[in-house]
Amino acid sequence: MARTAIIEAAGGPEVLKIVDREVGEPGPGEIRIRHEACGLNYIDVYQRSGLYPLELPHALGMEAAGVVEAVGDGVTHLAPGDRAAYASTPPGAYTEARVMPAAQVCRLPDAISFEEGAAMMLKGLTVQYLFHRTTPLKSGDTVLFHAAAGGVGLIACQWAKSEGIRLIGTAGGPEKCRLALEHGASDCIDYRSGDWVSQVRALTDGKGVQAVMDGVGKDTFEGSLDCLAPFGMMMSFGNASGPVPPLDIAILGKKGSLKLTRPTVFSHIAVHETCQAMAAMLMDKVGSGAVAIRIDQRFPLDEVRAAHEALEARRTTGSTVLTI
Structure with a gap:
């Protein structure tokens, strides 16, 4: 028993x-x-x-x-x-x-x-497929990772650093942001303190990121699309804030021929x-x-x-x- x-x-x-x-x-x-x-x-x-x-x-x-x-x-x-x-x-x-x-x-x-x-x-297997099996990422690329101080996020911060990938994180509060930075995030934005989309854009000189890794879901999905560079990949791999609402896929074209995937480990x-x-x-x-x-x-x-x-x-x- x-x-x-x-x-x-x-x-x-x-x-x-x-x-x-x-x-x-x-x-x-x-x-x-x-x-x-x-x-x-x-x-x-x-x-x-x-x-x-x-x-x-x-x-x-x-x-x-x-x-x-x-x-x-x-x-x-x-x-x-x-x-x-x-x-x-x-x-x-x-x-x-x-x-x-x-x-x-x-x-x-x-x-x-x-x-x-x-x-x-x-x-860890989630982080492995996000970085190695979902879209080509290389040293010098920039990714946005939501909930960067969580269990997946802290692994992702370190993984990105080990491979020369710049990871911009978001987290709730200064202590969680500090934790993400200590684990290898290049920058971490407190999403409670203001417009995180504008801050991501500023950190990338207006170019956007090559990929967004988003396990939060409903609350961050639309803003995440606005953080992507043209042809960027949106990886929506979780629903911590609730499921993402139905999407008109035409918006992906309007925002720069973006790519979208909903993977599972x-x-x-x-x-x-x-x-x-x-x-x-x-x-x-x-x-x-x-x-x-x-x-x-x-x-x-x-x-x-x-x-x-x-x-x-x-x-x-x-x-x-x-x-x-």
Whole structure:
């Protein structure tokens, strides 16, 4: 049996409850993993609230790290006793142990802690595809990244710096801006203090940025389009402020033949070999010290409601983990 955080109905943090669930044995292509820590991500909020519907009841959580206890037939890249971490579907990472598909589970180097592994996989793989798989970016390019002091944002700030890419961030308040700057952002704009679009334009001498990486959604979408240089790429990868309203695509032409994509990490990691290669790049970045995983909040699994409340209230910086 394993203590597991589930929901039986969509709603606020109050719908989360801890139950005991049977773990079982792995079948073909599966593993059983015992977790040391689980990551907290905004997609968990979307699933809990019903924005991304789940078949209920359902466990939550998309990433974790721990030790492989058993492997099913056909699993060759993992063995019992391996340290491992993952971002993967289906949800169910908020638990002491689980049986799950093995394809997106990756070996975790000894130099990376379980908490770091749990905090970095979904966020770090997101940053990897934003910088390497979405649109060509090179040293000297400039990108705009919203919520630059969050878990994804702090990884992105460091990733950009490691590759010679200028990252202009936005964040809510001077302390969060300072944090983004400390992690490699070239500039960070407090979006509460004025017209951030004009400030981005001023910082780029009116030229705009090559790409916008926007996990905020509704509140920043229109302004983000106005920050792009002609032929720039708008990457709308999240909805922290709510979903983006329907769009008349003609506006993309009027604003400079812009490009728009709504990617998800799970599309990018769906193929086993691709996922493992992306994870290897991420782990190299972390192992080399180019990217440090900052964990600013830790909650015991039993306090998962409080963790969700803090995340939704934007009281968090860096990454948040649930400890087992």
